[in-house]
Amino acid sequence: MKYVNEFRNGDVAAKLARVIANEVESDRDYRLMEFCGGHTHAIFRFGIQDLMPENVNFVHGPGCPVCVLPKGRIDNAIKLVQDHNVILCTYADLVRVPATKQMSLLKAKADGGDIRMVYSTQDALQIARQNPNRQVVFFAIGFETTTPPTAVALQVAQQEGLNNFSVFCNHVLTPPAMRHILQQDGDQSANIDGILGPSHVSTIIGSQAYAFCATEFHTPIVIAGFEPLDVMQSTLMLIRQLNSGRVTVENEYTRVVTDEGNRKAQALMQEVFELRPIFEWRGLGMMPNSALQIRDIYAEWDAEQRFAIEHITSSDVKSCLCPAILRGLNKPTDCKLFGTVCTPENPMGACMVSSEGSCAAYWSYGRFRQPDTATAQQERTA
């Protein structure tokens, strides 16, 4: 497949692996956080860790929008369906996410709730047009990547006077989460040497949005595409920065990402949304100025106002290590629940919820890895 196969070429990967092996300094460790679930997915799906020297380790970050959505917001969505009888339109990978008391949208649907899986905000608008006598709510989640389409949906609803449509906004912002992780110190410090920066998010906000990583936290960052060669090339770029003592924002994903990002999309977001003073992230807790809410001029289409949605405090399973895993302090296999009571079929914590979550990726692609396979790989590429 054109524009995909080129970035999955095994021969190029082997060459890159040799270059990385030659350039790493053997007397130090490289702890690199891949920020997005898309990176985590690529690392496991293509077996990238096998191609890395032993002292290069990936730390899985919190960039999975499904994973970081707090339980309380799903409880809110279920209440919309059960108490207000709305048609709830949602992206598909949210339906399995556990809410309070092991409820989920999937279970609410089985219980008679009208929950529709959609592929875009346009589908949700169409459902609203086709059901003028029903309230239709779009369950909006995601980082800056999925925010502009939600903004468009709100504008269209306003233009068309689509009064039975509203948006339950849960959009969150990437830079505050990154800042939160970098500013932890002492026991809570993630000890990250460098960051593989968001790819799709950066198409919207631009690579310069992460300048603070370098200037305030002295942590190098390379904006990395989601294809496996992107991840490897970005890793090499980070290793070079670290070896030479340079600390800056670099962009590997130049075929899509620019310094300033997509100005039009930014303006759109600016027009429709404003900063939410505080928002809860599953696993990371309450974070100020880390999420968006709908501006007053679109209040009529804001589900939180229309249905007077109240904050529900989430209670996560206590022994779950997700908060530490999301901050890079622990690996999924450190958690007692991993693979015992917590599996993709029965997720307990945020990281097992979506296939992009680090626990789910570990479980699906990485558990019971036969050490001899990995060693053989390293010998082959060395």
Place this chain on the structure above:
Amino acid sequence: MRPYSGKLDIKHGLVNMSHGSGGRAMAQLIDQIFMFHFDNELLRQQNDQAAFNVPAGRMVISTDAHVISPLFFPGGDIGSLSVHGTINDVCMSGAKPLYLSAAFILEEGFPLSKLEQIVISMAKASREAGVPIVTGDTKVVEKGNGDGVFITTTGVGVVPDSINISGERACIGDVIILSGSIGDHGMAVLSSRENLSFETTLQSDSAALHRLVKRMVEVAPDIHCLRDPTRGGLATTLNELALQSSVGMLLEESSIPVKAAVTGACELLGLDPLYVANEGKLICICDAADADALIAAMQADPLGRDAAIIGTVVADDHHMVQMQTSFGGSRIVDWLASEQLPRIC
């Protein structure tokens, strides 16, 4: 003498509750749609059952309920699928499929023209396969209690005593053969769903595999396992076999055929072709010494033209399926967790 008069208005008519009530209307529906198109000697006897002699050997029976949305998709429909699916389940034992039964659950209001279209497709599939539908049943449920039409088919066949193909027979050192490209059916069906408007030339691979199996059994009677990777795809079927046989499996990603259109659609939706359904492919696990003869026999059949060895059976206490990726790494190919859902980003 017929208990009803006149012809069913297939062009404009709709299924109504009387079509399932056992009275005249039902007799008319059965005669003019089912009997007319499925027509065969056993059906013509009009008994509540079909009686027949079977050759020597072990009898094989399998049943499959078919519910699919949409009912018509590129490369097939629920009718042809209900014939192929059950023939395939029977012949994965190495058996020659002999007869089928079919039970229809129709939803009130379903157009008779569509029903006839489905029945014609079933009749064609059954005739092409040489496996007649010899008995059946029809029920009608009230509008809202069904999804147009559900079809359950049961197949019987006979396998010679000398053949023992079974899911627990995979041995360490065996090779794993796949008959062709994966994911065609699932992606063809997905592409024709209303809420997904992507255009593709993909066709479902829905097909009856019994003739391919016959060729295979002729050249290698000691095939260890055969299975068609339907729901859950190649990955899930291999995991089932690994667990049943208490072995592990090691696949080579580069040897698994996937059409570019399937890869493309999967990329777009965030799906993995390894987990996408097939309806005309089989996995064969056999002694390495039989592999060449089997591949040659399979490639001589149109349904096995792209047959290839995709991996080997290995010792593994965890009974995992692992894969060397084309990229140069390795990964686990796990069971499908719940349903494969498109990813948000």
